[in-house]
Structures are given as structure tokens and as C-alpha cells.
Amino acid sequence: MAVKVVIPTPLRPYAGKQDSVEFDARTVGEALSRLTTKYEELRKHLYTDDGKIRSFVNVYLNDEDIRYLQKENTQTKDGDTISIVPSIAGGFASPAASGANR
Amino acid sequence: MLLYLSKQLMREIETKAEESYPHECCGALLGKDGAGKREVLDVFPLVNRREDSPRNRFAITPEDFCAAEKAASDRGLELIGWYHSHPDHPALPSEYDREHAWPWYSYIIVSVADRKPGEMKSWRLADDRARFELEPIEVRFSSSAVSPAR
Numbered sequence: 001m002a003v004k005v006v007i008p009t010p011l012r013p014y015a016g017k018q019d020s021v022e023f024d025a026r027t028v029g030e031a032l033s034r035l036t037t038k039y040e041e042l043r044k045h046l047y048t049d050d051g052k053i054r055s056f057v058n059v060y061l062n063d064e065d066i067r068y069l070q071k072e073n074t075q076t077k078d079g080d081t082i083s084i085v086p087s088i089a090g091g092f093a094s095p096a097a098s099g100a101n102r
Numbered sequence: 103m104l105l106y107l108s109k110q111l112m113r114e115i116e117t118k119a120e121e122s123y124p125h126e127c128c129g130a131l132l133g134k135d136g137a138g139k140r141e142v143l144d145v146f147p148l149v150n151r152r153e154d155s156p157r158n159r160f161a162i163t164p165e166d167f168c169a170a171e172k173a174a175s176d177r178g179l180e181l182i183g184w185y186h187s188h189p190d191h192p193a194l195p196s197e198y199d200r201e202h203a204w205p206w207y208s209y210i211i212v213s214v215a216d217r218k219p220g221e222m223k224s225w226r227l228a229d230d231r232a233r234f235e236l237e238p239i240e241v242r243f244s245s246s247a248v249s250p251a252r
Contacts, residue, residue, distance in 0.1 A: 008204075009180065009181065009206065010204040010205060010206035010207050011204065011206075013205075013206065041229075044230075044231055045204055045205070045231070055202075056202045058164045065164075085164040085167055085168065086164075086167060086204060087161060087162060087163060087164055087167070087202075088128070088160075088161070088162035088167060088184050088202070089152075089159070089160065089161045089162070089198075089202040090159070090160055090184075090186055090195070090196070090198060090199035090202055090203070090209070091126055091152070091155075091158045091159035091160055091186070091188075091196065091198055091199070092158050092188045092191040092194075092196045092198075092199075
């Protein structure tokens with residue numbers, strides 16, 4: 001069953017410059033896993049080092065946030081669309097630790 | 103990379119930083135991305151959703167993100183980045199900024215002290231997420247067209 005994953009603009013350089021990719025997948029987690037296996041460079045921008053989806057990264061199945069469904073175990077069906085939308089966040093706390101390269 | 107920003111839009115960002123002080127302001131940068139340079143052609147102010155800690159944090163919800171994307175699309179522009187203020191702190195990205203960023207976007211930070219805007223700098227996250235790199239801002243007195251890369 002083909003599921004479309006829409007790639008947000010900032011991550012397209014890591015996904016062959018494509019705006020969407022289709023995969024056969026039974027769950028949202030499986031689709032994302034296939035995505036980050038095919039495009040390894042994408043992984044670190046979506047997942048933390050311990051394999052969790054980054055807190056500011058929101059994943060939607062069609063228009064539903066998967067946090068309110070079964071998270072990555074949410075089942076998909078043919079023709080579904082998965083969207084990746086960031087929550088933009090920031091602020092100061094420890095500028096010295098930022099590693100800013102001036 | 104070089105970021106073009108008109109004096110007028112720079113002033114708009116500074117005004118938001120002043121008005122929000124001592125809280126952080128935030129918003130989206132709308133513009134065009136070209137080969138080796140990009141230009142901010144409009145700004146889209148947003149509400150700082152971090153009500154629990156607005157003096158040193160800002161948050162833009164996915165709904166606000168989508169509103170910013172629509173605003174860019176409606177104006178024939180791209181969502182090329184974000185701005186926020188650092189009240190009484192320098193225009194340097196924090197560790198928290200780094201953890202919550204994606205590459206490609208331009209992140210403008212404006213320092214504001216005692217309600218007076220100070221330094222404004224733009225930063226881009228490195229591909230490996232290890233650090234931010236300074237993106238020089240070229241202030242223009244009128245906007246110029248940056249040819250889109252695509």
C-alpha cells in the first residue's frame with residue numbers, strides 16, 4: 001500500500017531534492033523508517049541519537065497529529081499522506097554552549 | 103551564503119523586539135532563495151506561544167507554521183527562515199536554539215537591551231547539526247530580486 005511522505009523544504013536537500021516520496025508501508029513508523037533508510041542524511045534531523053522523533057518535529061497522518069493516534073504505530077492505508085511539520089522554538093540559555101562559529 | 107535584508111524590514115524586526123521586550127518576539131522570514139544568496143522580502147510576525155517562559159524562550163506552533171507557509175505562498179514567496187529576539191542577551195544562538203533547528207532556514211536573532219535593539223545576526227545550522235554558522239546580512243535600502251535557484 002503506497003503512502004506519500006511530504007518532505008518539508010529545508011529537508012529536501014537530504015532527500016534527493018524531492019518534495020515527496022512514496023513508500024509501501026503499513027504504519028507511519030515503517031514509512032519514516034523507509035524514508036530515513038533511503039535517505040540516511042535525513043535521519044539526524046528527524047530523530048535524536050537514541051532513535052526518538054525530535055520533540056520539535058510533528059508528524060501528521062493526513063491532518064491528524066500521530067501523537068493523538070497510535071504514534072509511530074499508527075496504521076496507514078493506500079493513498080495516505082504523511083506530513084512532517086516543525087514547531088519552531090528557541091531562546092537563550094547558554095550561548096557559550098551553542099558552538100556558534102563566528 | 104549571504105542574506106539580503108532591506109533597511110525597512112530590519113526596522114520592522116527591531117520594532118517587534120522593542121514592543122515585546124522583556125519578552126522574546128518571533129516571526130517568519132518570507133523571501134526568495136537563490137544560488138549562494140537569499141533575500142528577505144517580507145516578515146510575518148507571530149505570537150510567542152511560550153507563555154510559561156517568554157523572557158528566554160519562544161515557540162511557534164505547527165498551526166502558526168502553516169499560516170506562515172500560506173502567507174509566503176499567497177505572496178509568491180518561500181518561507182526561508184525565522185527571527186526572534188534575545189532580551190538582554192547577545193545575538194548568539196543558544197544550545198536550545200541549536201537543538202530545535204533545521205538546516206537551510208535562516209535564523210535571525212536580534213539582541214535587545216533595555217528595550218533598545220542592538221546587534222542583529224543571521225545563523226544557519228550546519229548539515230551535521232553540530233553548530234550554527236554565521237550568515238552575513240547585507241542591508242539594502244531597496245529590495246532587489248534574487249533569482250530563485252529552482
